[in-house]
Amino acid sequence: MAENGTNGTNGQGYVGTRTIRPDGVDKVTGRARFGADFNLPGQLIGKVLRSPHPHARIVSIDTSKAEALPGVKAVITRDDFADQSSEFIPAGEMMMNYKDVVRNVMAREKALYEGHAVAAVAATSALVARRALKLIDVKYEVLPHVIDVVEAMKPGAPLLHDDLFTAGVEPKPDKPSNIAKRIEITLGDIEAGFKKADVIIEREFKTAPVHQGYIEPHAALASVSEDGSAELWCCTQGHFIVRAHCARLLGMDIAKLRVTASEIGGGFGGKTVVYLEPLALALSRKAKRAVKMAMSREEVFKASGPTSGATVKVKMGATKDGKFVAGFAELKYQAGAFQGSPVQPGVFCAYAPYDMENVKVIGYDVVSNRPKVAAYRAPGAPISEFAVESVVDEIAKKLGIDGIQLRMMNAAREGTKAAYGPKFGPLGLEETLNSIKKTEHWNTPLRKWQGRGVASGFWFNIGGETCASLTINEDGTVSLMAGTPDIGGLRAALTNVVADELGIPYDKVRPIIGDTGSLGFTFLTGGSRSAFSGSMAIVEAAKQIKTELCARACKLWELKPDQVEFSKGSVKALGAAAEKFKPMSIADFAKIAGKTGGPIGGYGRINAQGAGPSLGTHLVDLEVDPETGRVTILRYTVAQDAGKALHPAYVEGQFQGGAVQGIGWALNEEYIYGEDGKLQNAGFLDYRMPVASDVPMIDAILVEVANPKHPYGVRGVGETPIVPPLGAIANAMEQATGIRFTELPMSPPKVLKALKEKAANGGKN
Amino acid sequence: MARVVLIGNLAQLTGGVAEFNVSATSIKQLFDRLTELHPELGPHLQEGVAVAIDGQIYQETLLEPIAPDSEVFILPQIAGG
Numbered sequence: 001m002a003e004n005g006t007n008g009t010n011g012q013g014y015v016g017t018r019t020i021r022p023d024g025v026d027k028v029t030g031r032a033r034f035g036a037d038f039n040l041p042g043q044l045i046g047k048v049l050r051s052p053h054p055h056a057r058i059v060s061i062d063t064s065k066a067e068a069l070p071g072v073k074a075v076i077t078r079d080d081f082a083d084q085s086s087e088f089i090p091a092g093e094m095m096m097n098y099k100d101v102v103r104n105v106m107a108r109e110k111a112l113y114e115g116h117a118v119a120a121v122a123a124t125s126a127l128v129a130r131r132a133l134k135l136i137d138v139k140y141e142v143l144p145h146v147i148d149v150v151e152a153m154k155p156g157a158p159l160l161h162d163d164l165f166t167a168g169v170e171p172k173p174d175k176p177s178n179i180a181k182r183i184e185i186t187l188g189d190i191e192a193g194f195k196k197a198d199v200i201i202e203r204e205f206k207t208a209p210v211h212q213g214y215i216e217p218h219a220a221l222a223s224v225s226e227d228g229s230a231e232l233w234c235c236t237q238g239h240f241i242v243r244a245h246c247a248r249l250l251g252m253d254i255a256k257l258r259v260t261a262s263e264i265g266g267g268f269g270g271k272t273v274v275y276l277e278p279l280a281l282a283l284s285r286k287a288k289r290a291v292k293m294a295m296s297r298e299e300v301f302k303a304s305g306p307t308s309g310a311t312v313k314v315k316m317g318a319t320k321d322g323k324f325v326a327g328f329a330e331l332k333y334q335a336g337a338f339q340g341s342p343v344q345p346g347v348f349c350a351y352a353p354y355d356m357e358n359v360k361v362i363g364y365d366v367v368s369n370r371p372k373v374a375a376y377r378a379p380g381a382p383i384s385e386f387a388v389e390s391v392v393d394e395i396a397k398k399l400g401i402d403g404i405q406l407r408m409m410n411a412a413r414e415g416t417k418a419a420y421g422p423k424f425g426p427l428g429l430e431e432t433l434n435s436i437k438k439t440e441h442w443n444t445p446l447r448k449w450q451g452r453g454v455a456s457g458f459w460f461n462i463g464g465e466t467c468a469s470l471t472i473n474e475d476g477t478v479s480l481m482a483g484t485p486d487i488g489g490l491r492a493a494l495t496n497v498v499a500d501e502l503g504i505p506y507d508k509v510r511p512i513i514g515d516t517g518s519l520g521f522t523f524l525t526g527g528s529r530s531a532f533s534g535s536m537a538i539v540e541a542a543k544q545i546k547t548e549l550c551a552r553a554c555k556l557w558e559l560k561p562d563q564v565e566f567s568k569g570s571v572k573a574l575g576a577a578a579e580k581f582k583p584m585s586i587a588d589f590a591k592i593a594g595k596t597g598g599p600i601g602g603y604g605r606i607n608a609q610g611a612g613p614s615l616g617t618h619l620v621d622l623e624v625d626p627e628t629g630r631v632t633i634l635r636y637t638v639a640q641d642a643g644k645a646l647h648p649a650y651v652e653g654q655f656q657g658g659a660v661q662g663i664g665w666a667l668n669e670e671y672i673y674g675e676d677g678k679l680q681n682a683g684f685l686d687y688r689m690p691v692a693s694d695v696p697m698i699d700a701i702l703v704e705v706a707n708p709k710h711p712y713g714v715r716g717v718g719e720t721p722i723v724p725p726l727g728a729i730a731n732a733m734e735q736a737t738g739i740r741f742t743e744l745p746m747s748p749p750k751v752l753k754a755l756k757e758k759a760a761n762g763g764k765n
Numbered sequence: 766m767a768r769v770v771l772i773g774n775l776a777q778l779t780g781g782v783a784e785f786n787v788s789a790t791s792i793k794q795l796f797d798r799l800t801e802l803h804p805e806l807g808p809h810l811q812e813g814v815a816v817a818i819d820g821q822i823y824q825e826t827l828l829e830p831i832a833p834d835s836e837v838f839i840l841p842q843i844a845g846g
Contacts, residue, residue: 088812095813095842168774183773183841344773344841375844421772421838422817460843462824527844609823709821 014496015712018649019506021492023263032263035219035235036294043221044073044122046276046283046293047129049136050303051111051118054369054677055145055158058107058138061119065135071128074287075136076279077119078108081249096273100338102249104372105278111140112160112337113369114678115302117275122283122291145369145677149334150311152178152368160337160367180339181365183347187419193326193358197317201394205387206743207726208670209309209334211301212376213661213689216265218304219294222280226288229256234277237267237485238524242277243516249278250285257281260515261485268661269375272526275304301682305374306671308333308341312387314350318395324410327351327419331363331384336372341365342380345460348420349723350384352458353429353615354410359419369677375526377658378459378719382665382726389455389727390742393734403454403731404442407617408433412458428641428705429456429615435639435701436617449624450634451736456617457723461716462527463608467519468537470498470545472600476587478502480538481514483522484530488657488718489650496646497535497712501542503569504586520605528716531646532611537604539711544602549589552596557581610709614717616640618659618724624736629752631667631733633694638724639701643715651717652700658721659698664690665722666729668745688747738763767831769795772840775814778805787837792816793827795837813842 026032063075084098102108107116119136123129144158151157157178165173168182194200220234230252236242239259247254264271276293284291295304310333317326329350335341343363351359361384396406411429418424436442436454446452471479480498484490491511499506523529546566553564553571559581563574570583593600621635638655645651668688672680681687706713726744733741739754758764766786776783785802789795795816800807815824817838823829824842831837 095844168777170777181774185773345843348840348843379844421770421840422822422836423820425820460822462843464825607826609826609829610821 013500014506015500015646016644016648017496019492019496019647021489022495022511023486023491034216034265035262038221038233038262039292040221040223040290043290043292044124044283044287045126045129046120046122046280046291047126047133048117048279048299049119049133049138050299051107051114051116053111053140053142054114055143055160056111056140057143058109058111058118059141060139062137063119065137066121066132069128069132069135071124072121072132073124073289074122074283075119075132076282076286078106080282080286081106082251083108095340098248101245104338105249105274113371115299115371116337117279117303120279120283122287122289146178147368147370147673147677149309149332149366149368152366153332153364160369164339164367178367179364180335180367183344183363184361185347185420186360187417188358190326190328190358190360194317196319196325198320199395199398200315200317201391201398202315203387203391203742205312205314205390207310207383207386208744209306209370210665210669211306211687212266212268212270212374213664214266214268214270217295217297217300218271218276220276220280221290221292222277222284223290224281224285228252230281230284232257232259232277232281233262234259235262235264235271237264237271237487237526239485240483240516240521241272241524242274245274246278246281250281258515258517261513264485264487267487267525268377269379269526270305272375272524273305297684298682301687302679303371305336305372307376307379308335308373308383309671310334310383312384314387314391316388316391316395318399320399322399322401322406322409324354324356326358327356327388329361329384329387331361332366333363333380333383334370334373335365335367336370337367338372339365339367341373342375344380346380346384349381349458350388351419353412353456355412355416356410356419361419377661377722381457381459381723382662385457385723386726386730386744389724390730390740393453393731394740404433404437407456425612426705426708427613427615428703429617431703431705432456432615432617432639432641435703436619436637439619439637441619441635441637441699446621449626449736450621451732451734452619452621453728453730453732453735454617454619455724455727455731456615457720458613458615459528459720459723460613461532461611462529463533463611464523464527464529465521465607466533466537467522468494468534468541468604469519470538470541470602472545472586472590472593474590476508476585476590478504478509480509480511481518482511482534483514483519484525484534485513487525488654489647490525490530490534493531493646493650494534494538497538498542501539502545502586528614528718529608529611532710532714532716533606533608535646535712535714536608536710537606540604540606541602545600548600549586552589553584556596610707612643612707612709612715614641614715614720616720616724618728620725620728620732622729622732622736624733624751626755629748629750629755631746631751633663633696635696637699637701638721639703640717640720641703641705641715642717643707643710644704644713645702646712646714648702651702654717655700655721656698659725660690660695662722662725663695663729666726666744666746668747670745766833767835767837769837769839772838775806775809775839778809779803789831791827791831792823792829795831815840815842
């Protein structure tokens with residue numbers, strides 16, 4: 001392996017080495033352009049008027065005074081977007097319905113959450129735009145609201161949608177409900193399983209909705225030409241998806257909209273949907289000027305998707321020797337104002353780390369007067385797996401088996417049948433458990449008020465449509481163009497692959513992220529897919545180049561195809577011809593490209609399949625301050641199966657980042673609503689995310705159980721790391737305090753209350 | 766014939782029948798056969814499902830081959846963040 005931060009290799013290639021990130025210098029010098037850094041001459045500033053009510057019928061919207069204000073160039077409302085028919089599409093990372101999408105970007109009949117967009121203005125300055133917003137007269141009929149998922153499920157709860165009937169129940173309901181869907185998976189015979197159990201643990205858990213917390217707010221710059229064509233710059237995890245949504249919502253041909261993804265200051269799933277983008281385009285189309293929009297932090301919290309809060313019941317049974325024999329769970333997930341919570345993956349993942357014969361999981365997708373949820377790293381899985389991992393810890397303690405050993409005894413492995421159907425291929429859970437057990441961390445003694453917790457986690461990973469192009473430049477350097485925004489080190493990882501595939505130095509490859517006019521449709525960066533799929537597309541593109549170079553060599557040397565080969569960056573003649581012809585490098589071919597057939601390049605266009613699940617195990621030490629309830633993370637180790645780490649530093653970064661976000665989810669983060677249905681902590685001062693000083697250096701252990709379906713063995717790594725922290729921390733809290741915390745976040749007030757209750761109860765829970 | 770199992774709510778569209786033996790050489794053929802048997806399934810299969818063939822999950826693809834002795838699961842599409 002090359003040394004940290006070099007572009008050297010160990011003679012065996014760049015894949016697996018820690019090459020210098022190609023975007024690094026621009027990022028640290030401030031040259032890199034993020035969403036709000038794009039500007040055009042004569043641009044207008046767009047601002048959004050948002051509903052002050054969590055639930056209200058929009059009786060009328062009068063924009064005349066705003067339109068008359070000098071400097072205002074366009075005002076848009078629901079009337080500027082054609083209604084969309086009900087059509088579910090696999091958009092972004094969860095199923096979406098365009099009927100809901102058009103209502104989420106701009107309220108139509110009703111405002112369904114505080115912060116729901118009601119109108120937007122484009123003006124010559126931000127000041128004028130804000131004044132104009134105050135001149136828009138919206139008449140609301142305020143309606144009763146419902147925030148909590150359990151309350152929203154009750155008969156008689158305020159109804160968000162008159163046309164929402166619960167899917168997945170028989171007989172089909174004849175009355176609308178806030179329960180959008182009921183889903184169920186069953187494996188084996190759950191009742192028979194519980195009859196075999198010597199120990200049964202049943203618990204109910206509650207988790208709070210948490211925001212993805214990306215540092216960069218949503219921003220977009222749109223410019224619509226008089227001929228109807230348009231350009232859009234925005235920060236997004238998938239500019240091809242933005243193009244598809246915006247073209248649909250604005251009635252445009254896809255070819256007429258060119259979208260460029262900026263650098264991105266975090267997404268974590270939250271930038272897989274559209275908010276400002278269609279508004280900026282609609283304003284620009286109306287004003288015939290470029291329009292720039294950016295959300296404030298308050299808008300990000302109030303109007304862009306967090307992930308679900310949930311209520312989860314878990315009942316697990318095990319034999320006295322530690323075999324899990326039955327697992328039941330019931331999940332109730334908030335979807336926000338429109339259906340489409342990640343309850344489905346929550347259901348699938350709940351027991352996925354374990355080899356169990358009898359499983360039944362039921363899930364409910366429930367709407368309430370909150371912003372529509374968006375994907376967040378392994379959507380749905382952290383919630384259900386937190387509940388199961390907490391119960392697994394209780395079983396371990398009850399049986400007197402250490403947590404790692406118990407998980408090892410029940411670990412899913414190759415050939416295990418998942419509760420959601422298929423059998424797994426090779427998996428790395430056992431290896432992660434073994435790695436954790438071997439750490440010095442696992443064997444370090446703890447003091448009073450300190451606790452150690454362990455938990456494992458599963459995520460599927462996906463592939464999908466992906467394009468990447470490689471172009472040999474005149475001097476033999478290579479331009480790499482990928483279609484997935486680089487969020488977690490994609491450019492460095494893919495450049496390692498290009499350099500190895502073509503046998504050229506890393507520094508001779510320059511990667512960029514192409515716009516939607518430069519490549520074929522490429523699904524977004526999400527689902528832990530971009531390095532997995534992108535590297536497969538590059539292998540395909542490089543193969544085309546190698547084939548082409550060999551063909552040209554055959555023509556130049558008058559040899560047959562089986563008399564040449566591409567090896568280590570050059571085409572070589574084989575056999576007797578080897579003495580006659582000197583090997584030709586890529587640079588040699590580049591010099592005569594025009595004379596031998598024209599420019600040389602490769603274009604990988606694939607629908608990547610064969611994504612391998614990634615499993616991980618986390619180990620955490622923490623300390624509870626009994627005076628304040630504050631929890632300090634003392635030490636944290638992550639072990640996860642990466643299949644093959646194309647760029648180990650970035651993979652470790654994913655492990656560490658996921659763990660930190662999980663720490664925030666477990667200990668502090670939550671949306672706090674008042675009785676009035678309004679969000680009370682829409683800012684980083686009151687919405688407490690962990691910062692660097694809150695967490696120790698997180699140790700990362702790379703486990704590499706190759707994915708046989710990938711040319712390098714790669715598995716996606718970006719999502720699994722956020723799954724185990726919630727359970728690991730809850731388990732550590734139990735050891736530190738003797739209290740089983742079942743509600744997240746375990747924030748100081750809750751911890752202090754629980755400690756006092758325990759003390760008042762004579763030290764018993 | 767391949768053994769085909771519907772996971773989740775899909776079996777509600779087939780009168781509760783979750784398992785089939787289907788002669789199909791590709792995912793497209795499988796979808797066609799199932800739609801012939803249960804027309805209500807058709808839109809859901811087209812809308813987007815994941816198909817696990819002998820343990821390997823495929824999405825958004827119609828041409829993946831299915832062997833005569835394959836075990837196939839049809840499940841909701843899997844995404845991510």
